[in-house]
Amino acid sequence: MTKTIYIIGVGLIGGSIAKDIKKLNPEISIYGIDKNAAHLEEAESLGFIDKKATLEEVKEADMVIIAIPVDATVQLLPKVLDLVSDDTLVMESGSTKSQICKAVESHPKRRNFLATHPIAGTEFSGPKAAMEGLFKGKTNIICEVEKTAFKLQERALAIFQIMGMRIRYMSPEAHDKHIAYVSHLSHISSFMLGKTVIEKEKNERDIFDMAGSGFESTVRLAKSSPEMWTPIFKQNKENVIETLDEYIHNLTKFKEFMESDDFDEIYNEMKNTNHIKEILKGISLTR
Amino acid sequence: MTKTIYIIGVGLIGGSIAKDIKKLNPEISIYGIDKNAAHLEEAESLGFIDKKATLEEVKEADMVIIAIPVDATVQLLPKVLDLVSDDTLVMESGSTKSQICKAVESHPKRRNFLATHPIAGTEFSGPKAAMEGLFKGKTNIICEVEKTAFKLQERALAIFQIMGMRIRYMSPEAHDKHIAYVSHLSHISSFMLGKTVIEKEKNERDIFDMAGSGFESTVRLAKSSPEMWTPIFKQNKENVIETLDEYIHNLTKFKEFMESDDFDEIYNEMKNTNHIKEILKGISLTR
Numbered sequence: 001m002t003k004t005i006y007i008i009g010v011g012l013i014g015g016s017i018a019k020d021i022k023k024l025n026p027e028i029s030i031y032g033i034d035k036n037a038a039h040l041e042e043a044e045s046l047g048f049i050d051k052k053a054t055l056e057e058v059k060e061a062d063m064v065i066i067a068i069p070v071d072a073t074v075q076l077l078p079k080v081l082d083l084v085s086d087d088t089l090v091m092e093s094g095s096t097k098s099q100i101c102k103a104v105e106s107h108p109k110r111r112n113f114l115a116t117h118p119i120a121g122t123e124f125s126g127p128k129a130a131m132e133g134l135f136k137g138k139t140n141i142i143c144e145v146e147k148t149a150f151k152l153q154e155r156a157l158a159i160f161q162i163m164g165m166r167i168r169y170m171s172p173e174a175h176d177k178h179i180a181y182v183s184h185l186s187h188i189s190s191f192m193l194g195k196t197v198i199e200k201e202k203n204e205r206d207i208f209d210m211a212g213s214g215f216e217s218t219v220r221l222a223k224s225s226p227e228m229w230t231p232i233f234k235q236n237k238e239n240v241i242e243t244l245d246e247y248i249h250n251l252t253k254f255k256e257f258m259e260s261d262d263f264d265e266i267y268n269e270m271k272n273t274n275h276i277k278e279i280l281k282g283i284s285l286t287r
Numbered sequence: 288m289t290k291t292i293y294i295i296g297v298g299l300i301g302g303s304i305a306k307d308i309k310k311l312n313p314e315i316s317i318y319g320i321d322k323n324a325a326h327l328e329e330a331e332s333l334g335f336i337d338k339k340a341t342l343e344e345v346k347e348a349d350m351v352i353i354a355i356p357v358d359a360t361v362q363l364l365p366k367v368l369d370l371v372s373d374d375t376l377v378m379e380s381g382s383t384k385s386q387i388c389k390a391v392e393s394h395p396k397r398r399n400f401l402a403t404h405p406i407a408g409t410e411f412s413g414p415k416a417a418m419e420g421l422f423k424g425k426t427n428i429i430c431e432v433e434k435t436a437f438k439l440q441e442r443a444l445a446i447f448q449i450m451g452m453r454i455r456y457m458s459p460e461a462h463d464k465h466i467a468y469v470s471h472l473s474h475i476s477s478f479m480l481g482k483t484v485i486e487k488e489k490n491e492r493d494i495f496d497m498a499g500s501g502f503e504s505t506v507r508l509a510k511s512s513p514e515m516w517t518p519i520f521k522q523n524k525e526n527v528i529e530t531l532d533e534y535i536h537n538l539t540k541f542k543e544f545m546e547s548d549d550f551d552e553i554y555n556e557m558k559n560t561n562h563i564k565e566i567l568k569g570i571s572l573t574r
Contacts (some may be wrong), residue, residue: 141496181483192537219567250486272485273478
C-alpha cells in the first residue's frame with residue numbers, strides 16, 4: 001500500500017501526477033520537493049501537495065517520483081536511491097531513458113528504481129501548468145522493468161492504472177531512438193519554423209495579421225521550455241542528429257523538386273504523406 | 288443589394304462561405320457550380336446551396352465566388368468575367384494572389400473582380416468539411432482594391448462584415464511573400480515531418496504508441512489536400528523556395544551546434560524563439 005508519495009519537481013508533470021493522485025486516492029499524503037522555493041509555495045497554495053519537504057525526508061517515502069529536467073535527474077537519482085529505505089519505489093518521468101538507466105545500473109538499490117516516460121504534456125511549464133487528467137488514456141513507456149523488484153513494479157502499476165495510462169515496455173535504447181522521431185524532431189521542426197518566420201517578419205504586424213490556425217498549430221511546440229529541452233537534446237544527441245539529417249534531406253529534396261519544376265513529384269510527396277491521417281486516426285481511436 | 292450568389296467550387300471554403308450566408312442572410316439565393324457532380328449533389332443535400340447551376344448561368348449573378356484550386360482559378364476567372372453582366376461582382380479566395388491578379392490585369396471587366404484571401408481553413412476538404420462560422424474573427428486579405436469598382440467593393444465588404452471578418456489591404460506581391468512564411472512553409476515543414484517519421488517507423492505500432500499531442504499538432508497540416516497545395520507551391524515557387532532555403536539553413540545550424548556540443552547555443556536558439564508566445568497571444572487576443 002502506498003501511503004506517502006514524495007514528488008521531486010512540482011512543475012507540469014510532477015504537479016499533474018500529484019493532482020491525479022489527490023483526486024483518485026485522497027488518503028495518500030503527497031510531499032513536494034523543489035529547488036525553486038517559489039514553485040514549492042505555489043504547489044502548496046494550489047493544493048496539490050500536502051506539505052513541503054526536503055530531500056533527506058525521502059527516507060520516509062513509500063514512493064518517490066522525480067519529475068525534473070533529465071540532466072538533473074542523472075545527478076539526483078543515485079543520491080535519492082542512497083537515501084531511501086529498502087522498501088521505497090523510486091520513479092522518474094524523463095523524456096530520455098538511456099543515460100538515466102545507465103546512471104544507476106550498478107547502484108545497490110537498482111531494484112528500487114523504475115524508469116518511466118509518461119507521454120503527455122503541454123507546451124507550458126511550472127506548477128500553474130499542472131492539470132488533472134493529463135495522463136488519462138496516454139501511453140507510459142516503462143524501461144528495463146525486469147530490473148525492478150516485482151513488488152515495487154506492482155506498486156507502480158497500481159498508480160498508473162488509477163491514472164488511466166496504457167503501459168508499453170521497451171529498452172532504453174529503443175525508447176530513445178523512436179522518441180527522437182515522434183517527439184524530439186517535432187520540437188526542433190517547430191522551433192526552427194518559429195525562428196525562420198520571426199527572423200523574416202521583423203515587422204510583427206505581418207505575422208500577426210496573416211497567421212492562421214495552421215501556423216499556430218505547427219509552431220505551438222516552439223513555446224516549450226529551453227530549460228527542459230536542452231538537456232534532452234544533449235542526452236539524445238546521436239538519435240536526434242540522425243532524425244535531423246533525414247528531415248533536412250527530405251526538405252532539400254522537396255526544394256529541388258520545386259526548383260526543377262517537378263510538381264508531379266511535389267504532388268506525390270504530399271499524397272504519400274497523407275497516409276499520416278490513418279496513423280493519427282489510429283492514435284485518437286485508442287485513446 | 289445582393290440577391291443571387293453563384294459559388295464555383297462547393298468544398299471547404301466555398302461551402303463554408305455558403306453556410307454563413309445562408310444563416311446570416313437567408314433571403315439570398317445560393318447557386319452551386321462544381322465540375323465534381325458528386326460534390327454538387329452533396330452540397331445540395333447538405334442544404335448549403337439552393338440549386339445546382341452551370342457556368343453559363345453566372346450571367347444572372349449579383350455575385351460570383353470562385354473557391355477552387357489556384358491553377359484552375361487562373362484558367363477559369365477570365366472566362367467567368369467574360370460571361371457575367373456589367374453589374375456582377377466576381378471574387379476568388381485563393382491562397383496565392385500574383386498570378387491570379389495577373390491573369391485578368393487587362394481584362395475589360397477587371398473592375399468587376401476583387402481578389403481576396405480569407406485566411407481560414409482546416410486540413411480537411413470537400414463539401415462535408417464546410418462549416419458555419421469558419422471565418423468569424425479571421426483575417427481577409429484584399430489585393431488591388433483600387434482596381435475594383437467602388438460599388439462592387441461595397442457589395443463585397445457587406446458580405447465580409449456579416450461573416451465577421453477583419454479586412455487587410457495588401458499588394459499581390461506582398462501577400463505572396465508573407466504568406467509563404469506564415470502558411471506555405473508551415474505546410475511543407477509538416478508534410479516533411481510526416482514523411483520523415485513514416486519512412487523511419489515502418490512498423491507503425493511504434494508511432495502509434497509513442498506519438499503524443501505534440502507530434503499530432505506539428506504534423507496536422509500533413510493531412511492537407513495535395514490537389515489544393517501543389518498548384519499553390521507552383522504559383523508561389525520563388526517565395527516558397529526562399530523560405531525553404533532559410534528554414535533548411537536554420538535546421539542545419541541547429542544540427543551543427545549539436546554536433547559540436549554547443550548546447551549553450553541550442554538553449555539560446557530556443558529561448559529566442561520562445562518569443563513566439565507573445566506573437567501568438569497577440570493573434571488570439573484580437574480574434
